[in-house]
Amino acid sequence: MESSQEGPAPAQQSGGRWIWMFILPVPLLAFALGLWQPAWQRSEGAAQEGQASTLTSEWTDAPSQFSRALSQLPARSEAEWEVVSEFPRIFVRDDFLSFEECNFLKEQVAGRLQPAKVVEREENKYDQQVNVRNNQQIWLGYAEERDTPVISHILKRMHRAARIPDDDAEALQIGLYGIDEKYEVHPDSDPKNGVARPATLIVYLNDVDEGGETLFPLGSRAECTMRWRQDAEGKQKFGIQNCCDREGLLRISPKKGRAVLFFNHDTAGEIDMMAEHAACQVKRGEKWIAQRWFRYEPYQRLVHPPDVRFDGLPMSASQTRWTRSISQKSPSLFVIEEFLSVEECQALLDLLKETPSFKIFKEGGMARHWVDKEVQRRLEKIIKRMHTAVLMPEASSEPLQIGFYEPGSSQGIWMEMAAWVTTPKEQPSSQVAGAGSAWRNVADLVRSRSTRQSPSILECHTWCLLLVGVLCFSGPTQLLGLMTPQHFMAPVLRGQKGRRLLRSGSVQGSPSSSC
Ligand SMILES: O=C(O)CCC(=O)C(=O)O
Numbered sequence: 001m002e003s004s005q006e007g008p009a010p011a012q013q014s015g016g017r018w019i020w021m022f023i024l025p026v027p028l029l030a031f032a033l034g035l036w037q038p039a040w041q042r043s044e045g046a047a048q049e050g051q052a053s054t055l056t057s058e059w060t061d062a063p064s065q066f067s068r069a070l071s072q073l074p075a076r077s078e079a080e081w082e083v084v085s086e087f088p089r090i091f092v093r094d095d096f097l098s099f100e101e102c103n104f105l106k107e108q109v110a111g112r113l114q115p116a117k118v119v120e121r122e123e124n125k126y127d128q129q130v131n132v133r134n135n136q137q138i139w140l141g142y143a144e145e146r147d148t149p150v151i152s153h154i155l156k157r158m159h160r161a162a163r164i165p166d167d168d169a170e171a172l173q174i175g176l177y178g179i180d181e182k183y184e185v186h187p188d189s190d191p192k193n194g195v196a197r198p199a200t201l202i203v204y205l206n207d208v209d210e211g212g213e214t215l216f217p218l219g220s221r222a223e224c225t226m227r228w229r230q231d232a233e234g235k236q237k238f239g240i241q242n243c244c245d246r247e248g249l250l251r252i253s254p255k256k257g258r259a260v261l262f263f264n265h266d267t268a269g270e271i272d273m274m275a276e277h278a279a280c281q282v283k284r285g286e287k288w289i290a291q292r293w294f295r296y297e298p299y300q301r302l303v304h305p306p307d308v309r310f311d312g313l314p315m316s317a318s319q320t321r322w323t324r325s326i327s328q329k330s331p332s333l334f335v336i337e338e339f340l341s342v343e344e345c346q347a348l349l350d351l352l353k354e355t356p357s358f359k360i361f362k363e364g365g366m367a368r369h370w371v372d373k374e375v376q377r378r379l380e381k382i383i384k385r386m387h388t389a390v391l392m393p394e395a396s397s398e399p400l401q402i403g404f405y406e407p408g409s410s411q412g413i414w415m416e417m418a419a420w421v422t423t424p425k426e427q428p429s430s431q432v433a434g435a436g437s438a439w440r441n442v443a444d445l446v447r448s449r450s451t452r453q454s455p456s457i458l459e460c461h462t463w464c465l466l467l468v469g470v471l472c473f474s475g476p477t478q479l480l481g482l483m484t485p486q487h488f489m490a491p492v493l494r495g496q497k498g499r500r501l502l503r504s505g506s507v508q509g510s511p512s513s514s515c
């Protein structure tokens, strides 16, 4: 398959050699005086800074020039995506990037943008088609992503936000739209042409004076297709011009730092036609975006080294800021700290005491309670938060379940949605500060089970389904999201025509019947 990355731009022809006699001495003089640092040295220095930060316990949250920018971002931000639509799955979050990060990305690509291309035909061939898309763009380089700490930090956050492993994506793409520039309605994923992208994350890098919305026409797609139509006043309009100003369609306005995350496939791996979208023409000003196209499988094979801020179990209270990845693949396992407040945990414990249990069965010292509709309603906020955290529609789970470890076996409560995994092999003892070891147990258990040959109901669930658990202690709470290994059923390409199959069997039916 051909890479979707465009090759480097051809070297510019110099216009008259004599001019270098005047230009060259300027940086040389500045360098000698210590006023100027070439770009490669700047990123090397920053990389060292980032590296050092992962090796010491006194790491700062970002390279020094960005610590202020990052500290301005709201805390516990990952769980706070706004669900704009469940079918298709679209989420929006303001302040995903700080102003400084937005400016950094724009400056990073200054002078390097090229006319954008689109996938045109089989074998992943790209070409320019100005009637479809007429903006400019650039993909960041491999080394640029790897060696620039600010960019690595942004990418880790993007991947944690989409719950997608670090290496399953195309390079970060920066796009610029001038006046009248647009991208007509299109899907981002095109498995038939070898481009299967489970999700897209776009961040707007500036405020746009007018226009430039990301439009999801949903059920009105047929009225926005690329042809000329006459409007009510007899004016001829092409493609999305017929839809961008229309009421009732889903439109996300650009705002500096705002992110929109959407899934191009449904949870069974089928292309979600409702996720087709467009970039409306910019009417005043300009529009900058940073865009990550996630893949189902490793793509550019850039693996960021583990970073204490994002990877592994938290070792200290200061490492609770971002969603953490415990295991990137097989299974994908995430932890979000402080998912419930201490008050919410207490409220749940009180609820357990006052609510007669409906279905309870005991198992290894743990009692399970499936809460009824009335209780579900009372816990609506928490349930919503759980669904948002795992990016799944609310209709996709079994009723909330609360597990209670009896005295002597453990302390705390355990809540799950969608499926259960198991109780930890070793119960956490009351001496354990926080919930870290309990999660370690669960993670280890899942990891060792997933390598076994014949699947038990446990593997069946961990392979096919999503699990969310919240462990409540008197200390901080954590949320553990266990995703399907291939982010909601990867489409598998078969033969030239790209027939799609589901890798892990169908999950259309009920959880227990599907495996
Ligand atoms: O700019 C936008 O709002 C959308 C861009 C887009 O859909 C794309 O580049 O695939």
Ligand SMILES: [Fe+2]
Pocket (backbone or CB within 6 Å): 186, 187, 188, 277
């Ligand atoms: Fe797109």
